[in-house]
Structures are given as structure tokens and as C-alpha cells.
Amino acid sequence: MKNEMKLRSGATIQQIDPKKAGEKQYLTRQTLSMMHLMPSGEPVAYDIAPDGHIIYYFDPARVVEAPPENWYFPRARKDTMVLESGTVIERMSVKNAAANGYYTEERLLRMHYEVIEEPVAYTVKSDKTVLYFYDKKTAKRLPLNCVRCGKDIRYKKKLCRACYEEDLAERRAEGDAHRNAYYHMDRKKVLFFDLELTGFYDHDEILSVTIVDATGELIMDTLVRPFKKKKWKNTEKIHGITPEMVTDAPTMEDLIPRIREIFDGAENIIAYGVSTDYSHIKYIYTAEEQETFRGKIRCCANEFVRYAHEHRPDVLHASLTDAMNCFGIEWDGIAHTSTADTISCMKVWEVLFPNYYEN
Ligand SMILES: [Zn+2]
Incomplete structure (x- = not known):
């Protein structure tokens, strides 16, 4: 009804x-x-x-x-x-x-x-x-438009596919010019270094120092006895340096004059992932000297990341091993010891910068 x-x-x-x-x-x-x-x-x-x-x-x-x-x-x-x-x-x-x-x-x-x-x-x-x-x-x-041309739909980095390719080509050309430039460096004055530490914090201490020049010559390769730390169980598993191994090793205080002398004679000092190493080694210099030291430092990992972004978007990780695999570089000696790491860093750098040294 x-x-x-x-x-x-x-x-x-x-x-x-x-x-x-x-x-x-x-x-x-x-x-x-x-x-x-x-x-x-x-x-x-x-x-x-x-x-x-x-x-x-x-x-x-x-x-x-x-x-x-x-x-x-x-x-x-x-x-x-x-x-x-x-x-x-x-x-x-x-x-x-x-x-x-x-x-x-x-x-x-x-x-x-x-x-x-x-x-x-x-x-x-x-x-x-x-x-x-x-x-x-x-x-x-709605799908967003490209920030460069404003017309097509975004693909990567806020750009459409065509603009992304164009941008990548520009960055690649810039990167290639940077890497392929002639730097005329003296192999004796380009150093590669690596530190092993008790941990990753600022209060952690150095357990070993390895310095190699670009001819592959070992300039320094020594264990270091820490002042305060007595054990470092977590990092020991990574680098294998035990407290017993360093009981007779020199302290940083003993080594500083020699390290300063080595670094002072260098034009570039390169490490793979330099920030942790830098924050632990900079104390060998005064605040003013640190400026000069910092100016000589180059980070091989940063350069590899840039290269990978420009040439190898398939490479998603940038450890030293990733860089070596990318370039087909084999380990020299026992993998992951500071000596082998330093030599590998030197080799990666030479692939990235083929004209770095004078002939
Ligand atoms: Zn576009």
C-alpha cells in the first residue's frame, strides 16, 4: 500500500x-x-x-x-x-x-x-x-605530471620517462667528465687507508691502521692497543682482532707522529666509506689542521654510488664487495682484513678514475 x-x-x-x-x-x-x-x-x-x-x-x-x-x-x-x-x-x-x-x-x-x-x-x-x-x-x-616538461606522467625522480632519460644522460656526461679527467696525481702521494675500530661510535677506539699508496706499497699496517676499551665482542666477529692480539701493540699516541708524517706528505687520502674513519682519525690533528686534512680526503664509496646511479641502476647496494663485483675485481689476500680492504679500495678507485695518475 x-x-x-x-x-x-x-x-x-x-x-x-x-x-x-x-x-x-x-x-x-x-x-x-x-x-x-x-x-x-x-x-x-x-x-x-x-x-x-x-x-x-x-x-x-x-x-x-x-x-x-x-x-x-x-x-x-x-x-x-x-x-x-x-x-x-x-x-x-x-x-x-x-x-x-x-x-x-x-x-x-x-x-x-x-x-x-x-x-x-x-x-x-x-x-x-x-x-x-x-x-x-x-x-x-591522479598520476602526477613530470616536473620538467609538465606534460607526461611521472616515471622516476618526479620526471617522465623521456625527461628522466634526458636528465640521466646529462648527469652521466657530467659524471664521466669528472671520472675521466686527467688529474696528474703522483702515485706516491695518493694514499688509501682503513681503520678497524672497537665499535662505530665516537667514543670507540682504533684497533688497526692500514695505509697503502697508489703503487700498492704498504706504508703502515699495524694493530693498535686501545687506551680504555678492554673488549669489543661485537666488532671482533667482523674484523677478528681480539684483545690478546693487541696487548703488545703500540698505542695511537705512539703512532700519531708517524701517521701525521705520512698524511702530511700526501695529496689525497682515500677510504671506502670515509665518514667513520675520518671521525676517528681526525683527532691526530688540531681543529685548524683538520680543515686541511679534510680537504685531502676522498670517499671511494660516494664515487661508486655516483657511478652506479649514472651507469648501473641495477646495482642497489654499494659495499666495497658490491663495487668489486661490479668491476670484476678479485680479493687480494684474505677478504675483509684491513690490508685486503685497502688494496681493493685502491683498485676500485683506479677503475672509477682511469686517468687519475700521471703515467
Ligand atoms: Zn617530462
Whole structure:
């Protein structure tokens, strides 16, 4: 049994849901009023809103222009609107909408979101046009455009494929120029060094020092007895230096004059992953001298990372072993001892910089 309502004129109208009203293109008084129209005849159907008030539907063929005093004006109380689907949405200010994560379609598009669901709220502008708000959470994220050409969809590093390739080619050309340049270095004045430590923190101490020049000659290769640390179980597993091995070794204090002498005669001092080594060896210099020392330091790992980015995007890790594998370099001596590491670093450097030394 359908719900019916008898009008004062005697006519009977039926209750229909908003979806059905939408299909029939019936309009409410509120919608007509927003369009500056008013009904010229009786309602043709009705519905009861969730809050209990009656919504009358009118035939759009039977409307006239409304005089300005009947135009729709936003009221201060909380207004709602019924969408074609039957969903009731609330009126709210742009500010409130944004606080809820609701935005207009245009705004969402600028944020690279595409509206796929119906509006969740609306507002009425001063010129009476209705502005719908959509929930950003239910909107679809659009693929972003390339930051260089602005046209194509992003591929890597915020660039489209073509721009990425172009950028990579530029970086590669720059990198190749840097690596293939003639540096005219004296092999005797380019040193490679490696330290083994009790741990990786600043308070940790040096357990061995290895320095090799670019001819492959071992300049220094010694164990070091720490001042404070008595054991280093964690790093012992890595480098194999036990407390017993260093009991008769010289201390850093004994070695500093010789290390300074060696480093002072060098033009470049290179290590693989230089930051930890640098932070432990810099104390052999005063704060002022550290500036000069720092200027001579080169990091082989950083250079390998740059090379890999430019030429070997398939290489994802940049340990010394990764660099050696990449260039087909074999271990000289026992892998991972500081002597073998230092020699390997020297070899990796020579592949990266084929014209580093004078002939
Ligand atoms: Zn592009």
C-alpha cells in the first residue's frame, strides 16, 4: 500500500523516494528557489525527510520565474540538501569543509584527485550558485605530471620517462667528465687507508691502521692497543682482532707522529666509506689542521654510488664487495682484513678514475 497525501484542492499525491523523484526530474521548492523559479501548480509528489519535514516535489514543466523576494537565500540554521541518490548532505562553509577533508571538485583536481563519489556537503555562494564538496578520502589519486616538461606522467625522480632519460644522460656526461679527467696525481702521494675500530661510535677506539699508496706499497699496517676499551665482542666477529692480539701493540699516541708524517706528505687520502674513519682519525690533528686534512680526503664509496646511479641502476647496494663485483675485481689476500680492504679500495678507485695518475 502506497503512502498518499490529500491536498487542499482535493487532489491526491503519492510519496516517492528522492531517487524516483530524480528519475522523473521532479524538483523541490528549495531547488526551484535556488534556480530563481517557483511552482505554478500543485505538488505532484512528496517525501518525508529524515528529520520529519515534508518535501514536496514539483513538475519542472509547471514553473514560473520567481520574483526576487522569493529567491533562495541561505539561512543561518543548518541546511541540508537531498541528492538524486537520496543521500542528504549538509551545508557548510568552505573552511568547515576543509577541516573535514572536503573540497570542491576544482580544488581536488588541483591537488591531483579525481572525484568518483557523490558530494558529501555543499555551500551556496553569494551569487546563489551551489558549490559541492567531496571527500578527499574517497577521491582517486591522479598520476602526477613530470616536473620538467609538465606534460607526461611521472616515471622516476618526479620526471617522465623521456625527461628522466634526458636528465640521466646529462648527469652521466657530467659524471664521466669528472671520472675521466686527467688529474696528474703522483702515485706516491695518493694514499688509501682503513681503520678497524672497537665499535662505530665516537667514543670507540682504533684497533688497526692500514695505509697503502697508489703503487700498492704498504706504508703502515699495524694493530693498535686501545687506551680504555678492554673488549669489543661485537666488532671482533667482523674484523677478528681480539684483545690478546693487541696487548703488545703500540698505542695511537705512539703512532700519531708517524701517521701525521705520512698524511702530511700526501695529496689525497682515500677510504671506502670515509665518514667513520675520518671521525676517528681526525683527532691526530688540531681543529685548524683538520680543515686541511679534510680537504685531502676522498670517499671511494660516494664515487661508486655516483657511478652506479649514472651507469648501473641495477646495482642497489654499494659495499666495497658490491663495487668489486661490479668491476670484476678479485680479493687480494684474505677478504675483509684491513690490508685486503685497502688494496681493493685502491683498485676500485683506479677503475672509477682511469686517468687519475700521471703515467
Ligand atoms: Zn617530462
